[in-house]
Amino acid sequence: MMRMKKPVILVTCVLLLSTLTVLASENTYGPAVCCFQFIEKKLSKNRVLTYRYTNKQCPKKAVIFTMKNGKEFCANPAEQWVKDIISGKLTKMNA
Template identity: 30%
Template sequence: MRSAQILLLLCILGAVLWSTAKANNANIPEECCFAYYQRRIAIDKIKAYEVTRSDCSKKGVILITQRNYRFCANPEEPFIKKVMKYIDESKF
């Protein structure tokens, strides 16, 4: 009887710890930029961009090419601002 109670207690403790760990990982951003791609990509090769979430350690823009390659870029760079404006205007 005593071993059944201990087993039940361990199962409950395990479930609590597992749900806590699962909840802590629920709000992690899917993609962050840790380094920027330094070379220029032709504007006509870029089909879309995504701005990284604010909880990433570094601000970034993910450029998506026609072939679905993804590159991180610095959103403060004038060329990247031009690319973002070009893509925004081309959608309308």
């Protein structure tokens, strides 16, 4: 009877660890970049190269501006100056 319990316990432990490993790996595939604070000063629209929105899984909705020098800044998409830069970039793309 004792010999039967050891394999059952071993199989149970392996299944439990496998389940935990799968659950842990699912949580690692979140968004690559999220913004937790926004730049306070206005950026020069002439220096902005590109922009993108953060993933919907991020806690804060944000716009990430990439500057011509390669630096990136997080901005609040509700700010008017952010909207102006985005609309200017969209206008250039559609022209």
